[in-house]
Amino acid sequence: MGAQRYYYVYILASGIGGTLYVGVTNDLFRRIGEHRDKAVAGFTRAYDVERLVYYETHESIDGAIEREKRLKRWRRGWKVQLIEEQNPNWVDLFAGLRP
Template identity: 65%
Template sequence: MPRQFYVYILASRIGGTIYVGVTNDLVRRIFEHKSKEVEGFTLRYGVDRLVYFEVYDDVENAIRREKRLKKWPREWKIRLIEEHNPDWNDLYPEIAGPP
């Protein structure tokens, strides 16, 4: 089975602080953010709501996309989120499955 890579956007709340990241295990990585295991920006600003993600089969393309998104103006990131998730719902329960 081919590996998958994920570019994701977290937010602190609707219209709040935004963080863009990349990982090869989306469920694990978001759990780490939510359980405050990740030091730095997301912990400091309370950013742990998964509001958007993309799936890639190639790590280079995922990293390239992450870097591109990080350079985007905030308004573009908000537009991308709201095109796919207008209410900024936390998508983590959908990807994590039943507890």
């Protein structure tokens, strides 16, 4: 058997209380690095959304994608509450990730 693979649902913000972006990936460190480096044209580059304020781990890609879709449908206030339950000061969590 191979090593366990994990999938991540994450929320980025442009700043405290700023614009939010919800995404999913199998390599959180790499993907957040891409957002921070503005490597891909799109929403996060256009709105300068690069602060990792929330993430959760899933054992299946299907579960992660389902959760991402659900979070994208949430009202903004619910997303803010989710972030602030675990990260009340909207600290950028990227520094704590390991490649």
